[in-house]
Amino acid sequence: MSYEYDQASLPDLLPLYYRRLFPFSQYFRWLNYGGVTKNYFQNREFSFTLKDDIYVRYQCFNNQSELEKEMQKMNPYKIDIGAVYSHRPSQHNTVKSGTFQALEKELVFDIDMTDYDDVRNCCSAAEICSKCWTLMTIAIRILDRALKEDFGFKHRLWVYSGRRGVHCWVCDEAARKLTQSARAAVAEYLSAVKGGEEAIKKVQLSDPIHPFIKESLKVLQHYFEDYALVNQDILGSKESIDKVLALLPEDILFKGSPLDLLQNDFLKVKTAALRWECLKKRVLQMQGALKKGVYGDWDIMFQYCYPRLDTNVSKGVNHLLKSPFSVHPKTGRVSVPIDLKLLDQFDPFAVPTISLICQELDKALEGDEEANDKENEGEPEQKRRVRDYKKTSLAKYVKVFEQFVEKMEQSWKGELLKKSDQQKDF
Amino acid sequence: MPKRKGIVMQFSGRRQKIVRLTGDRQADLYPHSLQFYGQPPTENISLSEFETFAVDRLKLLKTVENLGVSYVKTSDQYATKLEGEFRKLHFPYRVETDEKSLDTEYDKRRKDHISHFILRLAYCQTEDLRRWFIQQEMDLFRYRFHILTKEPAHDFLKFNNLHYESISDEEKNTLREELINSSYGFSAPKVEEHDFYKVPFQDALDLVRGRKVYLREGLAYIPHQEIVAIVLNDFRTRLSKALAITARSLPEVQSDERLQPLLNHLSHAYVGQDYSIQKNIGKISLEQIDPFSTKSYPLCMRHLHKALRENHHLRHGGRMQYGLFLKGIGLTLEQALQFWRSEFIKGKVDADKFDKTYAYSIRHSFGKEGKRTDYTPYSCMKIILSNPPSQGDHHGCPFRHSDPELLKQKLQSYKIHTNGITQVLDLVKGMHYQLACQKYFELTHSVDDCGFSLNHPNQYFVESQRILNGGREIKTEVTQNETPQQILTNPAPKSATAPGRTLPKPKVPPKRQAANGIEDSNEFFQ
Numbered sequence: 001m002s003y004e005y006d007q008a009s010l011p012d013l014l015p016l017y018y019r020r021l022f023p024f025s026q027y028f029r030w031l032n033y034g035g036v037t038k039n040y041f042q043n044r045e046f047s048f049t050l051k052d053d054i055y056v057r058y059q060c061f062n063n064q065s066e067l068e069k070e071m072q073k074m075n076p077y078k079i080d081i082g083a084v085y086s087h088r089p090s091q092h093n094t095v096k097s098g099t100f101q102a103l104e105k106e107l108v109f110d111i112d113m114t115d116y117d118d119v120r121n122c123c124s125a126a127e128i129c130s131k132c133w134t135l136m137t138i139a140i141r142i143l144d145r146a147l148k149e150d151f152g153f154k155h156r157l158w159v160y161s162g163r164r165g166v167h168c169w170v171c172d173e174a175a176r177k178l179t180q181s182a183r184a185a186v187a188e189y190l191s192a193v194k195g196g197e198e199a200i201k202k203v204q205l206s207d208p209i210h211p212f213i214k215e216s217l218k219v220l221q222h223y224f225e226d227y228a229l230v231n232q233d234i235l236g237s238k239e240s241i242d243k244v245l246a247l248l249p250e251d252i253l254f255k256g257s258p259l260d261l262l263q264n265d266f267l268k269v270k271t272a273a274l275r276w277e278c279l280k281k282r283v284l285q286m287q288g289a290l291k292k293g294v295y296g297d298w299d300i301m302f303q304y305c306y307p308r309l310d311t312n313v314s315k316g317v318n319h320l321l322k323s324p325f326s327v328h329p330k331t332g333r334v335s336v337p338i339d340l341k342l343l344d345q346f347d348p349f350a351v352p353t354i355s356l357i358c359q360e361l362d363k364a365l366e367g368d369e370e371a372n373d374k375e376n377e378g379e380p381e382q383k384r385r386v387r388d389y390k391k392t393s394l395a396k397y398v399k400v401f402e403q404f405v406e407k408m409e410q411s412w413k414g415e416l417l418k419k420s421d422q423q424k425d426f
Numbered sequence: 427m428p429k430r431k432g433i434v435m436q437f438s439g440r441r442q443k444i445v446r447l448t449g450d451r452q453a454d455l456y457p458h459s460l461q462f463y464g465q466p467p468t469e470n471i472s473l474s475e476f477e478t479f480a481v482d483r484l485k486l487l488k489t490v491e492n493l494g495v496s497y498v499k500t501s502d503q504y505a506t507k508l509e510g511e512f513r514k515l516h517f518p519y520r521v522e523t524d525e526k527s528l529d530t531e532y533d534k535r536r537k538d539h540i541s542h543f544i545l546r547l548a549y550c551q552t553e554d555l556r557r558w559f560i561q562q563e564m565d566l567f568r569y570r571f572h573i574l575t576k577e578p579a580h581d582f583l584k585f586n587n588l589h590y591e592s593i594s595d596e597e598k599n600t601l602r603e604e605l606i607n608s609s610y611g612f613s614a615p616k617v618e619e620h621d622f623y624k625v626p627f628q629d630a631l632d633l634v635r636g637r638k639v640y641l642r643e644g645l646a647y648i649p650h651q652e653i654v655a656i657v658l659n660d661f662r663t664r665l666s667k668a669l670a671i672t673a674r675s676l677p678e679v680q681s682d683e684r685l686q687p688l689l690n691h692l693s694h695a696y697v698g699q700d701y702s703i704q705k706n707i708g709k710i711s712l713e714q715i716d717p718f719s720t721k722s723y724p725l726c727m728r729h730l731h732k733a734l735r736e737n738h739h740l741r742h743g744g745r746m747q748y749g750l751f752l753k754g755i756g757l758t759l760e761q762a763l764q765f766w767r768s769e770f771i772k773g774k775v776d777a778d779k780f781d782k783t784y785a786y787s788i789r790h791s792f793g794k795e796g797k798r799t800d801y802t803p804y805s806c807m808k809i810i811l812s813n814p815p816s817q818g819d820h821h822g823c824p825f826r827h828s829d830p831e832l833l834k835q836k837l838q839s840y841k842i843h844t845n846g847i848t849q850v851l852d853l854v855k856g857m858h859y860q861l862a863c864q865k866y867f868e869l870t871h872s873v874d875d876c877g878f879s880l881n882h883p884n885q886y887f888v889e890s891q892r893i894l895n896g897g898r899e900i901k902t903e904v905t906q907n908e909t910p911q912q913i914l915t916n917p918a919p920k921s922a923t924a925p926g927r928t929l930p931k932p933k934v935p936p937k938r939q940a941a942n943g944i945e946d947s948n949e950f951f952q
Contacts, residue, residue: 151627152644174628174644182628185635208607210637 005332005353011051013354014075014327020388021357022071022325023398028064030171030405031081034412036419043103045082045089047320048074049329057082057320058089077329080320081106084176102318104177107153107170107186110313110321111139114164119304121232121240126330128164128348131231136166137343138223139307142216143168144340146190150212155408157401158338160351162328166338167321171408180317187311192216192302201247203302207292220301225273228304235272244300251289252282252296324401327354336397337404352393364391448529456535458582459518460570462664467540473684476544480692482515483541487562492879494565495858508569519570521578547679548692550672554811560665567661571654583653588660590623590653598622601640601647608640609649621650630656710756712765718755722890724883725824725866726809727751729836733820738773743813743821745784747804749791754803754884759792805882806860825850825859842869 032041046059061067071079083102085092092100113132117124122131140158147153147170155171178186192213195202205213228234234244245253245262253262265278276297283296290296313319326335332353338346352360389398471479489511497504512519518534542563549559574582583590598605598617605617612620630646632655633639640647648656680686710718719731730748734740740748745766752762766788767780775784789795806823815822824833830851837847846869853862860880867876867886871893878889 149643150641152642178628182631185631188635189637189641206637210608211604211640212637214607 005355007329007332009355010077010327010329010332011075013358014077015072016358016361017327017354018068018072018075020361021392021394023389023401024064024068026398026402026405027325028067029409030401032064033171034409034416036412036415040084040104043085043088045085045318045320046323047080047082048076049078049080050074050076058092060089077327079323079326081323082320083318105317105319107175107178107183108314108319108321109143109168109170109187109190110161110165110310111136111143111167111307112161112165112310115308115310119232121234126164130347130349131227133348134223134227134231135305135307137346138219138227138305139309140166140168140338140340140343141219142307143190143309145215145219146212149215150189151186154411155404157324157404158340159324160333160336160338160346160348161322162326162333162335162351163331167335169321169324178317180315183317184311184315187309187314190307191309191311192306193308201299201303203299203306205293205295205298205302216306217298217301220305224301224305225276228301229272229276232304233272234304235266235275241266241275244304247300247303248279248296249291249294251286251291251294252279334394334397336394337400339396339400352397357389357392357394360392361388364388451529451532451536456532456539457585458578459521459531459535459574460567460582461535461539462586462661463539463542463668464586464664466543467536471540476685477688479537479541480544480548480688482517482537483545484692486511486515486517487545487559487566490562490565490569491558491858492861495853495856495861499565499569505569505573520573521575545692546669546672547676547685548689550669550676552811556666556669560662560669563665564658564662568654568658571657576650579653583657588657590625590648590656592621592623593647601642604640604642605647605649608638608647609652610638612649617649623648623650623653625656629659632659707756708758710761712761715752715765718887721870721894722887724863724880724886725836726822727883727887729824730820734769738769738771739775741819741821743815743819745787746791747809747821749788750801750803751883751887753792755887759789759794762788762792803882803884806863806880809883810859823859823863825854825862830854837866840870842866 028041031044035041042060042062044060045057046061047055047057048059049055059070061070082089083105086099086101086103087095113120113123113128113135114125116132116135120132120135122129144156144158147156147168153170153172153175157169157171159167159169161167189212192205193202194204209217234240241263248262262279262282265282266275269275269278279300280297283290286296313321322335324335324337327333328335332355333348333351334354334357336351389395490508493504493507497507509519511517516530516534516537518531518538522528522531545559549555571579571582593601602614602617605622606612606614609617624645624647627634627641627644627646630639630648630652633646633648633652634641639652680689715731716735719728723731727748730740730744733744734748749762749766752765757765763785766784767777770780770784771777786795791801793801809821810823810826813821815827824836828836833854834847834851837850842850846865850862850865850869853859853865863886864876864878864880867880867890868874871890873893876889878885880886
């Protein structure tokens with residue numbers, strides 16, 4: 001049996017996915033946020049992309065049951081999550097003009113591999129491979145640390161987008177209440193790579209080095225040699241070397257004399273790692289003479305590896321972002337949560353496709369029938385579903401999601417208690 | 427209103443003294459030299475005080491804008507000039523401890539309070555106006571807060587419910603490295619010396635955005651002097667919200683007939699000469715117009731003139747802006763008719779049609795038809811802020827309304843050197859359109875400093891002629907009512923009267939003079 005994914009089979013696979021595999025229970029528990037705020041779930045906008053690219057916005061649901069029924073009816077190819085509005089999104093046209101507003105939403109980040117095209121040797125555009133995937137690992141490490149330690153956000157969910165990037169959903173109450181301006185400020189704080197097509201050197205580090213940059217540098221140093229020098233081989237060919245050296249000021253390249261070219265030093269050694277050592281040595285030698293804000297090897301590491309995020313995605317309170325557990329129509333892969341404890345081992349090519357898990361489910365059902373499980377007849381759909389995904393490769397990802405939701409639930413329990421105390425609701 | 431003796435507790439050293447304010451002044455109403463303008467004023471005032479206050483504050487804010495671009499905001503020159511303006515216009519800025527000045531200090535703070543709220547009415551209406559108003563009010567607030575010493579600053583913050591927690595020495599020690607590396611310009615001894623505060627990062631967005639602060643667990647660690655930035659952010663947020671609310675209740679305010687014309691004019695207000703009286707009327711000949719256009723016209727008029735010559739036509743907006751300008755430089759009605767007619771006839775308009783339609787509106791703008799109002803030439807503010815040009819129009823302010831790339835090409839074609847063009851474009855980028863025009867003046871007249879603060883196209887023309895004729899004046903006589911701004915920048919003031927004198931009361935419509943206040947105030951008073 002072939003596990004190949006074919007976009008044409010989506011209309012057959014999606015119904016099965018939404019009936020038996022999509023983790024509605026945890027999903028609802030997440031977006032309902034413990035029911036602490038009234039109508040939080042009901043006023044949330046979802047958007048669906050249906051067959052033939054039909055896009056519908058302002059979808060909303062009263063409860064989990066309604067959500068399930070609608071999704072099973074419409075079988076969306078893609079699901080996006082939007083903001084929590086002031087009114088039911090479905091009524092956005094009937095409400096008095098100006099009063100329908102996006103009130104809250106998770107703080108989100110979108111890291112897309114295409115933003116690194118100018119510094120990847122192995123792939124471009126929509127392609128990814130194990131060599132460049134490290135960029136995502138680096139991005140997650142740097143950003144997650146900052147969101148946790150600098151900003152104090154406790155509930156962060158990282159999700160594989162299904163094709164060429166990752167998303168982050170920051171779900172703390174404080175994060176959901178951030179204004180557009182605050183979101184933009186957070187994104188700016190986390191940014192270090194700026195400049196479009198025209199810019200050659202896209203990084204300008206400050207003097208002194210800010211603690212955030214210092215921490216980020218540690219991460220870069222951990223991954224740089226393997227990623228850049230070995231896998232990407234940035235000091236391997238003349239073309240590549242030239243690109244790297246374009247980021248260095250003349251002081252480092254010439255070291256005072258046009259005859260003392262760094263390139264010449266490179267020719268004397270055999271490996272990329274040794275060339276990098278030459279470069280670092282020079283930077284050290286030139287330390288006192290360098291201008292402020294010029295760091296040589298650090299500038300290169302940042303330009304080649306530092307996370308590139310799309311600030312526009314993070315800014316808008318009403319911005320719609322692909323939902324976790326949505327399927328990517330082009331690759332068939334499910335948008336799954338990433339277990340940070342196993343981040344370095346995460347392999348996007350091992351993420352299950354919808355065709356794989358549907359086939360796994362079919363196989364498991366056959367097995368069940370053979371094992372004669374009369375006791376499972378008449379079981380409520382939901383319970384059955386819980387056992388269903390466990391029989392597929394989706395299981396471990398749902399587990400990560402479940403743990404994430406549980407952690408949040410612990411914090412809401414406190415909230416609800418506080419609230420009921422205040423209202424003297426015993 | 428019952429008279430109440432105001433009683434104020436004044437602290438000098440550690441002894442409390444009880445002093446009295448006289449008249450209707452209420453104690454405790456204005457305890458500080460600055461405020462957040464949280465509560466609107468509730469007393470009654472006369473229309474003339476209403477107007478004076480508004481105009482004075484507008485002058486103050488325009489000075490704030492000009493100084494902010496000409497000088498570094500932390501420099502001594504900025505401080506001196508701004509404080510001079512505060513004194514001249516009777517606005518508060520510093521803590522006054524002198525017992526004798528309590529009454530006047532109160533009056534100044536009251537004026538500050540009331541004038542701010544009046545200008546809110548005028549400046550809440552469009553995005554541009556709001557942005558301008560907020561920017562200047564912020565700069566004003568920043569300066570006043572900046573000069574407060576530690577204790578009054580602390581009092582002020584406490585009074586306004588801003589509780590910023592300072593960190594313990596222990597914590598400071600633990601975080602010493604981080605604090606040094608994140609606070610710009612803070613060496614180790616400085617970190618030792620200064621207080622640091624912990625505030626939620628949402629309250630310090632400017633610092634967060636620029637990564638100029640140490641963050642931990644969602645708290646920003648701010649040195650005392652940066653608290654200003656935080657407080658400013660707070661100020662801006664409050665003001666922004668307030669303006670939005672004001673805009674919603676504006677229709678009600680505007681329906682008051684006494685206020686409507688004033689508020690409309692305030693937002694386009696030109697605080698200076700309006701060039702409605704031309705002493706040199708008839709002294710210009712039509713042959714001089716082409717050379718004038720390249721030598722003495724501001725860029726907007728040069729552009730309009732060129733478009734008129736090339737297309738033999740201008741649309742309504744352009745005819746108004748240019749036509750009134752020509753009137754301002756001294757064209758008579760007959761000359762104007764001849765000028766427009768000869769040009770339009772070269773185009774698609776025949777003599778008959780011209781006489782029937784266009785001529786009428788030219789006579790109208792000279793006050794010889796219809797309402798017989800003598801329309802005044804447009805000020806820079808008016809050109810920049812109202813009636814933006816659309817496709818096919820040539821009016822407006824090129825620094826505001828032209829694409830920067832096209833503007834650059836145009837300046838290049840006028841043989842202005844690259845350096846100069848860059849300076850102009852920088853000013854445009856910073857939205858300082860009138861300063862960009864001043865720079866254009868300086869570049870085309872080869873002077874380092876144009877010597878005046880540009881507010882009006884006709885002023886540009888007059889100043890240009892003054893330089894080109896080596897002091898010989900074809901220009902309008904500067905009358906008694908020269909503005910304070912002009913006095914600040916022109917070294918030799920000609921006026922003997924003190925600036926800032928109040929406008930005549932509404933009951934007696936004044937004889938038309940170059941008024942020291944609102945453009946078209948004639949209409950207002952009718």
